[in-house]
Amino acid sequence: MVYKILIADDEAMLVDVLSAHLEREEYAVIRAKNSREVIDKLELRPDLILLDINMPGMDGLELCRAIRDAVSCPILFLTARITEQDKIRGFQAGGDDYITKPFSLAELTARIEAHLRRDERQNRNTSIVCSHGLIVDLAGRRVEWEGEEIRFSKREYEIIEFLVMNQGQIFDRERMYELIWGLDAEGDSKVIKEHIRKIRQKLLEVTGQEFIETVWGMGYRWKK
Numbered sequence: 001m002v003y004k005i006l007i008a009d010d011e012a013m014l015v016d017v018l019s020a021h022l023e024r025e026e027y028a029v030i031r032a033k034n035s036r037e038v039i040d041k042l043e044l045r046p047d048l049i050l051l052d053i054n055m056p057g058m059d060g061l062e063l064c065r066a067i068r069d070a071v072s073c074p075i076l077f078l079t080a081r082i083t084e085q086d087k088i089r090g091f092q093a094g095g096d097d098y099i100t101k102p103f104s105l106a107e108l109t110a111r112i113e114a115h116l117r118r119d120e121r122q123n124r125n126t127s128i129v130c131s132h133g134l135i136v137d138l139a140g141r142r143v144e145w146e147g148e149e150i151r152f153s154k155r156e157y158e159i160i161e162f163l164v165m166n167q168g169q170i171f172d173r174e175r176m177y178e179l180i181w182g183l184d185a186e187g188d189s190k191v192i193k194e195h196i197r198k199i200r201q202k203l204l205e206v207t208g209q210e211f212i213e214t215v216w217g218m219g220y221r222w223k224k
Contacts, residue, residue: 003116006030006046008038008063009078010055018050021105027112035063046073047119048112050099053079053090061093068094069166069179074115078103129164131222132209136164145207155180156199159192163212163222172219196220 005027009015012033019029030046032038035058038051049071053060064075074096079086087098097111129136135144141157143150152160158180163171171179177189196212203211213221 002026002028003047004028004030004044005112006032006038006041006044006049008032008035008049008055008060009052010034011052018105018108021109022112025109035059035066038063039067042067042071046071048073048116049075050112051075051077051095053077053081061089064090064093064095069169074119076111076115131164131167131211134203134207134209134211136160138165148206150202150206152199152202153195155191156195156202159195160199163220167222168224170215170219170221176220192220 005022007015007018007022007029009018010033015031015033019031022029030041030044032041034055038049051060051064055063058066060077060079064077068075075094076097076099077090077095078099078101079090080101081087090098096115099108099111129138133145136142137144138161141161143152143157143160159176162176162180173189173192176192177187181187200210200212203209211223213223215221
C-alpha cells in the first residue's frame with residue numbers, strides 16, 4: 001500500500017525538499033500552499049497531513065479545527081513555535097504531533113511511520129470500541145456490559161456510536177443533529193436532549209456509571 005501524505009506549507013523550498021524525500025521513501029505526495037488548497041485536496045483522502053501553523057490567511061490551528069471532524073487521519077504540525085502553550089494549543093486544535101523546525105528528515109520519517117502504524121492498528125480495531133468496561137460493537141450495532149446487551153433505539157445507538165467514536169470532543173445539539181440526522185432532516189435539534197436523557201438512564205441502570213458529560217453552555221461529550 002502506498003500512503004498519501006498531504007504537505008501544507010507556503011514555503012515552496014521546504015515543500016520541494018520534503019516532497020523529494022518522501023517520494024524517495026515511496027510515499028505519494030499531495031502539495032498545498034494554503035488552507036483553501038488543503039480543503040480542496042481532502043477529497044484525495046490523504047493518510048497523513050503535515051500542516052504548517054504559520055500559513056497565510058487561515059492558519060494551521062484554525063484549519064485543523066475546521067477539518068478535524070471531517071478527517072480522521074493523523075495531523076502533524078510543522079512550526080518554529082516552541083513554547084509549551086503553543087504545543088498545548090496545537091493538541092487542543094486536534095493535532096496528533098508537533099514537529100519543531102528545524103528538524104531532520106530522519107526524525108520526520110520516523111514520526112510519520114509511527115503515526116501511520118498507530119492509525120493502521122486503530123483502523124483494524126474500530127469494529128469494537130471499549131470505554132470504561134462498556135463495549136460498543138460497531139459492526140453488530142450493539143452495546144454490551146459484562147456480556148449482556150443493553151438495548152437502544154436506532155437513534156439512541158447512533159448517538160452513542162457518534163460520541164464514542166469522538167471521545168473527548170464536545171458537540172452542541174445543533175451539530176449533533178446535523179451530523180446524525182443529516183443536513184436535509186426536518187425536525188428540531190431539541191430531540192437530542194431527550195435521546196441523551198434516555199441513553200443516560202439506560203446506561204446508569206445497568207452499569208451504575210455516567211458515560212456522557214454535559215459541558216454547560218457548549219454541549220455533550222463522551223468521557224475519555
